[in-house]
Amino acid sequence: MPLRQIRADFDSGTIAVYQAYPPAIAEAALAAGRFVAPFSFTRMTWIKPSLLWLMHRSNWARKPGQERILAVRITRAGWEQALAHGVLTAPVxxxxxxxxxxxxxxxxxxxxxxxxxxxxxxxxxxxxxxIQVGIGRTLIRTFADEWVTGLTDLTPTVHRIDTLVRAGKHAQAQRLLPAERPYPLGADLARRIQSDT
Structure with missing residues (x-):
């Protein structure tokens, strides 16, 4: 396994990234089919293609303010545009x-x-x-209005996975996870974000 590699659920045109939100933001977004207020368009938003990393961060949707888990489908063109603008959070x-x-x-x-x-x-x-990718304020509208192609509420699924894990039923839990596979990157983009693939 490469040390740093993007693994994601993706198809020919889109990639799934995951975010955790309080109910008010998630419900408004799901009802509209896109991000709307009270989603903030004035602060960085972090997107992550690893569901298990987000489950660690949100404690399986139990942390206050992170009770709803959304799968956010965005265009691969948008994802790669974000990476092309990316600067690592530590110097290399x-x-x-x-x-x-x-x-x-x-x-x-x-x-x-x-x-x-x-x-x-x-x-x-x-x-x-x-990897996790922070979309800054100057790109958030582009992310929300142009890159996002669909939103799915994964909260019931992650609660089910968590219940199975707590019961020791790891094989059943594993089958409910999205299939995340290595995401192809060009050499220049991989170097920019320090990816090993």
């Missing part, structure tokens, strides 16, 4: 040169990219990393 000399150059790029970035340890069904950290 081979990519950024000096720390000062990274700091300047990071402050001006429209998108932030961070790699965090991937997680098991039980939330244990693995030895390879999953």
């Amino acid at each position: 000399p081979a990519i950024h040169g000096s720390a000062a150059a990274w700091s300047e790029a990071f402050e001006a970035a429209r998108v932030h990219v961070q790699w965090d340890p991937e997680r098991t069904l039980r939330g244990a950290a693995l030895n390879h990393y999953s």
Whole structure:
């Protein structure tokens, strides 16, 4: 398994990313079929193609303010546009040169990219990393109005998976997870975000 690799549920035109929201934001978005108020268009929004990483972060939709889990289908063109604007959240000399150059790029970035340890069904950290992508304020309208192709409420599914995991029924739980497979990247884009594929 490569150390840093995007693994996702994707097809020829779209990719699924996941977000956790309070009920008011999720219900308004699901009713409209797109993000609308009270979703904030003035702060960075983080999207993650790893459902298990988000389950670790939201404690299986039990953390306050993260009780609803949405699968957000966005265009692959939009996803790759986001990555092309991305600046890593920590400096890498081979990519950024000096720390000062990274700091300047990071402050001006429209998108932030961070790699965090991937997680098991039980939330244990693995030895390879999953990506999360922060869409900045200057791109949020584009994300919401142009990239998003559909929203699905995964909350009942993640509650079911959590129940199965707690009951020790890991094989059944695993079958309910989305199929996440390596996402192809061009060499320049992979280098920019420090992906090993």
